Amino acid sequence: MTLNRRHLLTLLPLIGATGLGLGFARMLQGLTTGRFDPHAINNPLTHYAVPHFAPLSGLTSSSTPQDLSIPGFSYEELTTANQPILLNIWASWCLPCVEELPFLTNLAHRHTLPGAPPLTLWGMAYKDTPANAERILQRYGQPFQRLGIDDDGTTAIEWGVTGVPESFLILPGGRIVWHTSSSLTEDLYQTELLPLLHSAS
């Protein structure tokens, strides 16, 4: 009887170590697919309403050298939109954001195809200038129907942004249902974003 209990006790560290090992393996796998980010910060706005912010100007042909024109947006326009919006906060000077642009462009295209749940992409350029934003968008892809220039970063502070890129999913009515403080990847899109979009539509 005591012998059995002793055996069980000696097994305990082994079971613990196996559990830890499996956990670490999962974390490592999540790191490579983008599902797990140890530096991720939970945005307190998730599951709450869009914060109030001053209207953001977009790109106008007079502000951009190559005449790319994308309208800006206001709090009212964001909260009264009739389909889900993926708000991507990015910057032309941020390498991961630029890396993310081709995927976002692909995503925007995917959601124009018949059968896909509705989704539009809006952008907010953090501490950026219209000319630089235009240059990067023309070179790496332009997924945004609206683009607000947050030149001094005050709007991003209203949203609790800690580092670009970040993305928010906003449902009609202006409720934030999802947030990521890392780059959007195919894996994140398939496992987290798409199910939300299917249940929303």
Add this chain to the structure above:
Amino acid sequence: MTHSFRLIASFTLCLICASTSYAVETPDEMLPNPILEAKAQSLGQQLRCLVCQNETIEDSSAPLARDLRHIVRQQLQQGHSPAEIKRWMTQHYGEFIHLKPSFSGVTIFLWLTPLLSLTLAYLLARPLWRRPAHIAEPLSEKEKLRLHNLIKKN
């Protein structure tokens, strides 16, 4: 790949930050009123820089930390109390902004984990301490007889 970029960038930033004790880089960042400035510095020492993540906003040279230092000073000048400013920060960045988290329903496990794990360790170890020293059973009549015979033989 983007993660490693963030890691390298924040590591570099932290290295830069580590070389200076205070990152209030230019004197014009400081408030002219020394009492308010002292308040701002003590408040900034309690807030986490969300870029470096293990530094105060007062110590960090990250642009976001500079913006937050500016907001702290602006709100102090507008007459807000440090408690109000902390509440504003929590609303925008969550509990994580506090280097010393508050004791609440959300953070109760964070604070109680040391106590819980010590209790668990005690409960696990107790049977080992409490186990009585092995007491030999008294000899049976048969054994006593055998022992007696053995002694007698000598």
